[in-house]
Amino acid sequence: MTTQKQPPFRADHVGSLLRPDKLKQARRQKEAGEIPAEALRELENKEIKRIVEKQKEIGLQSVTDGEFRRAYWHFDFLENLDGVEGYETESGIQFKGRQTKSHSIRIVGDLDFNGHPMIDDFKFLHSVAGTHMAKMTIPSPSMLHFRGTIAYGRYKDEALFFHDLGQAYKKAIAAFYDAGCRYLQLDDTAWAYLCSEEQKEQLKARGLNPDHLKELYARTINEAVDGRPEDLTITMHICRGNFRSTWIASGGYEPVAETLFNGLHIDGFFLEYDSDRAGGFEPLRHVQRKDLQIVLGLITSKFGELENADEIKRRIDEATKYVPLNQLCLSPQCGFASTEEGNLLSEDQQWEKLEHVVKIAHEVWG
Numbered sequence: 466m467t468t469q470k471q472p473p474f475r476a477d478h479v480g481s482l483l484r485p486d487k488l489k490q491a492r493r494q495k496e497a498g499e500i501p502a503e504a505l506r507e508l509e510n511k512e513i514k515r516i517v518e519k520q521k522e523i524g525l526q527s528v529t530d531g532e533f534r535r536a537y538w539h540f541d542f543l544e545n546l547d548g549v550e551g552y553e554t555e556s557g558i559q560f561k562g563r564q565t566k567s568h569s570i571r572i573v574g575d576l577d578f579n580g581h582p583m584i585d586d587f588k589f590l591h592s593v594a595g596t597h598m599a600k601m602t603i604p605s606p607s608m609l610h611f612r613g614t615i616a617y618g619r620y621k622d623e624a625l626f627f628h629d630l631g632q633a634y635k636k637a638i639a640a641f642y643d644a645g646c647r648y649l650q651l652d653d654t655a656w657a658y659l660c661s662e663e664q665k666e667q668l669k670a671r672g673l674n675p676d677h678l679k680e681l682y683a684r685t686i687n688e689a690v691d692g693r694p695e696d697l698t699i700t701m702h703i704c705r706g707n708f709r710s711t712w713i714a715s716g717g718y719e720p721v722a723e724t725l726f727n728g729l730h731i732d733g734f735f736l737e738y739d740s741d742r743a744g745g746f747e748p749l750r751h752v753q754r755k756d757l758q759i760v761l762g763l764i765t766s767k768f769g770e771l772e773n774a775d776e777i778k779r780r781i782d783e784a785t786k787y788v789p790l791n792q793l794c795l796s797p798q799c800g801f802a803s804t805e806e807g808n809l810l811s812e813d814q815q816w817e818k819l820e821h822v823v824k825i826a827h828e829v830w831g
Contacts, residue, residue, distance in 0.1 A: 476826035481800030482531030605653035631688030660716035717744020733758035762798030769814030
């Protein structure tokens with residue numbers, strides 16, 4: 466396959482991978498005080514090395530740590546920002562037929578970024594990536610507002626809250642860059658919720674204006690990423706929910722397409738296109754930038770059955786009606802384990818899915 470020098474790559478992936486049972490057990494032992502934190506980290510290091518080598522072996526150009534040190538794709542990062550704390554709630558996040566563990570975050574002080582445990586996590590990944598691109602994934606700044614409770618009086622001033630949030634993320638991006646990161650992905654479910662009529666009604670019930678949120682989130686993301694080094698690629702993954710193979714939001718990208726594709730100052734989008742819930746490719750007509758890469762998430766990470774390769778190629782061809790082939794890439798629609806519980810497929814099936822992506826991309830792009 467033609468090797469791309471800059472990410473996202475023709476065959477790429479969102480980031481999270483299924484945690485092995487031994488790692489889940491060790492995490493429970495550490496929480497129960499049966500093993501020290503050092504023992505857990507040693508096992509995490511060993512397992513991360515293993516999956517990095519596997520990603521290389523199947524032909525991926527970028528490698529992640531599978532988010533093996535996290536319980537959640539978002540909370541672990543957010544609650545380690547200055548001014549944010551995690552806490553146990555009465556109930557978790559409701560998906561279709563399932564609910565996550567009871568946990569959330571709240572803002573209790575001035576937002577800032579002064580060091581973070583995930584900087585060292587990235588440094589380890591970078592050290593074992595070799596000649597491959599080490600990809601770091603963190604939640605978008607939108608997610609702190611979308612999932613967090615503001616329990617801090619100063620932030621009744623909305624403008625102050627979003628200013629501090631953007632500046633904290635700007636510092637975070639600089640810190641990851643200084644640690645060697647050249648491929649950073651912002652994961653975001655808020656934009657998909659803004660495409661769902663059901664979810665927009667729920668936002669209104671919370672006293673939130675979906676159109677106003679769209680403006681606030683776009684401005685804050687741009688404040689965070691503007692001024693970054695030229696050799697740092699930043700992409701965004703738009704997710705409709707991914708927990709134990711279930712989902713939350715439905716609706717095509719049309720309500721947010723123009724803002725996303727022409728308004729956000731990032732380099733590419735990972736878009737979920739594995740089911741009818743995502744709608745068609747028509748919103749891609751809003752892609753006007755010739756330097757914007759669109760990663761089509763046509764392979765599902767929710768189930769193990771392999772998609773028909775010819776059908777995937779047909780859908781890629783359909784997308785070229787709106788975006789040139791040289792601006793398209795292929796990936797699974799989401800990670801395989803947005804939380805430590807993971808989706809309902811085996812690790813072997815997970816690797817088969819990623820190999821499927823690589824093989825199809827080779828046949829499409831040569």
